[in-house]
Amino acid sequence: MGIEKEFKDLVYNLNEQKKEEIFSFEFENKKYWLKKARATKSNFIHKLLYKRFSIEVLLPVENKTAKDSLKFETNKIERLMQKGVNTPTIKIKNESFFVLEDSGKMVNSYIRKRDISKEKMYYYIDLMLENLALIHNNHEYHGGPQARNFLYKDGKITAIDFEDSFDDNIDLEVLQFRDFILFLLSLTKTRASFEIDYNYVIKKYTELVPQNSDFRRKLKSLAQKISFFITLSQNRFFKKVIGRDGQGFFKLFLILKNLKG
Numbered sequence: 001m002g003i004e005k006e007f008k009d010l011v012y013n014l015n016e017q018k019k020e021e022i023f024s025f026e027f028e029n030k031k032y033w034l035k036k037a038r039a040t041k042s043n044f045i046h047k048l049l050y051k052r053f054s055i056e057v058l059l060p061v062e063n064k065t066a067k068d069s070l071k072f073e074t075n076k077i078e079r080l081m082q083k084g085v086n087t088p089t090i091k092i093k094n095e096s097f098f099v100l101e102d103s104g105k106m107v108n109s110y111i112r113k114r115d116i117s118k119e120k121m122y123y124y125i126d127l128m129l130e131n132l133a134l135i136h137n138n139h140e141y142h143g144g145p146q147a148r149n150f151l152y153k154d155g156k157i158t159a160i161d162f163e164d165s166f167d168d169n170i171d172l173e174v175l176q177f178r179d180f181i182l183f184l185l186s187l188t189k190t191r192a193s194f195e196i197d198y199n200y201v202i203k204k205y206t207e208l209v210p211q212n213s214d215f216r217r218k219l220k221s222l223a224q225k226i227s228f229f230i231t232l233s234q235n236r237f238f239k240k241v242i243g244r245d246g247q248g249f250f251k252l253f254l255i256l257k258n259l260k261g
Contacts, residue, residue: 006027024102032100057249062144072241083138105151106149107127115189118194129201143165143175144162146185147187180215223254226253
């Protein structure tokens, strides 16, 4: 009982002292993360682009207060855990913050190494896909399944960051398609000496989630839809305007547009 009180006192003190929204700390030689409540919303440009192009990855997130966002995320973490998805254990939660047990390093930090081997790259990709597939096969969506939101420790992948939600009228398949696009986009940021085999990634995902076998066709169809902007993205001036994230987006869809089959 004394240790529990000591842990709780430490957590509340750190919450008061630290200004960061997310930070780590140690207690009894174990690492934890404290995440403060924060509101979710999409900016005006984001909403405008979605209204103009109706691209799933641009789907605006639901506006939520910090309190509602925290409640949504912690409930989702616990619900996914009950369904067998690897999510972090919540140690403390209230209306202002919650504390998670550490679940390892971001997969992003492994796959962005320049000297990563193909074997290791696809080892991590396969593990992330299995986790994402488990979420989708349980009639859920992630909301932000980039490689930075998967953690790796002791051969196990853990999914994090579930604060984003969407209007209830949006079909689950749309949200899962958005998930998959975000996952593919995160793979464009690797610094490996070889190109990612997107044919392999798409095939692996659709084998794991057979109800979404149409995603390959949808990806190619979307690439055709924005074909003009893909071409424009090769322009030097346009590259500067859209920045790295935009370049990654159009790089992915140029690859998808040219996929065989």
